[in-house]
Amino acid sequence: ILNVEQSPQSLHVQEGDSTNFTCSFPSSNFYALHWYRWETAKSPEALFVMTLNGDEKKKGRISATLNTKEGYSYLYIKGSQPEDSATYLCAAWGDYKLSFGAGTTVTVRA
Amino acid sequence: DGGITQSPKYLFRKEGQNVTLSCEQNLNHDAMYWYRQDPGQGLRLIYYSQIVNDFQKGDIAEGYSVSREKKESFPLTVTSAQKNPTAFYLCASSIGSDTQYFGPGTRLTVL
Numbered sequence: 001i002l003n004v005e006q007s008p009q010s011l012h013v014q015e016g017d018s019t020n021f022t023c024s025f026p027s028s029n030f031y032a033l034h035w036y037r038w039e040t041a042k043s044p045e046a047l048f049v050m051t052l053n054g055d056e057k058k059k060g061r062i063s064a065t066l067n068t069k070e071g072y073s074y075l076y077i078k079g080s081q082p083e084d085s086a087t088y089l090c091a092a093w094g095d096y097k098l099s100f101g102a103g104t105t106v107t108v109r110a
Numbered sequence: 111d112g113g114i115t116q117s118p119k120y121l122f123r124k125e126g127q128n129v130t131l132s133c134e135q136n137l138n139h140d141a142m143y144w145y146r147q148d149p150g151q152g153l154r155l156i157y158y159s160q161i162v163n164d165f166q167k168g169d170i171a172e173g174y175s176v177s178r179e180k181k182e183s184f185p186l187t188v189t190s191a192q193k194n195p196t197a198f199y200l201c202a203s204s205i206g207s208d209t210q211y212f213g214p215g216t217r218l219t220v221l
Contacts, residue, residue: 001169004152032207043200043212044153089152093207096160097143097168100152 002026002092006101013080014109020076021104023090027071032093035064035075038103039086047075047088080108113137116201116213123188123195123220131186131216133201141206142184146170147198156199159184188218196220 004025013019025033035047048057053068061078077084087105091098114135123129133142141160145153155168159178173192178184184203188195198217202210 006152034209036210043214044210046209046211049207049209091153096141096166096207097155097158098210099155099169100145102150102152 002094002099004101010105012107018078023073025092030068034091036089037086114213121218126190133184135203139203141204143202144186145200
């Protein structure tokens with residue numbers, strides 16, 4: 001099992017504000033880092049798959065960075081909207097499987 | 111429409127019963143996975159299969175069994191040996207280490 005940790009466990013953000021949160025993972029034998037968004041009553045949906053150190057990916061107002069040498073990734077939400085309310089999961093790939101963190105639950109207040 | 115389906119959406123089990131959760135995909139993915147989610151925890155891997163007729167135990171395989179006789183199908187049986195089966199179960203598929211696509215899930219409750 002790869003030890004993947006996410007912080008904080010939950011956060012509240014005012015509509016229009018930006019926020020970010022962290023995923024840490026073992027830096028040795030790194031292969032890939034996944035981010036998923038899981039909205040209530042829906043299936044987890046992929047946001048990013050990242051493999052290269054220094055990589056930065058963007059999807060609309062959401063972006064992510066990756067540091068494989070120190071073993072962390074940040075997810076940023078710019079100008080939060082109510083529809084961004086969800087649990088964000090990160091997962092590290094190793095031994096033909098993903099190991100998931102416990103997630104960061106984001107609640108956007110209008 | 112390509113996708114991954116799970117059935118049933120809700121399932122109730124009596125003590126001592128075995129139950130089987132269905133997972134089907136038409137994405138032509140070789141790899142399939144079963145996860146369990148409990149409140150306040152992340153997804154934990156039960157079993158995974160990289161190819162037809164082959165599967166491996168995940169992190170919490172005790173009390174569960176699977177089969178992979180067809181590429182499209184990866185059913186999960188929750189046996190009476192699973193002491194705390196009440197949970198939300200998610201099935202997923204992928205091409206190797208690429209994006210995993212998830213089904214809608216099955217919520218299992220033990221009566």
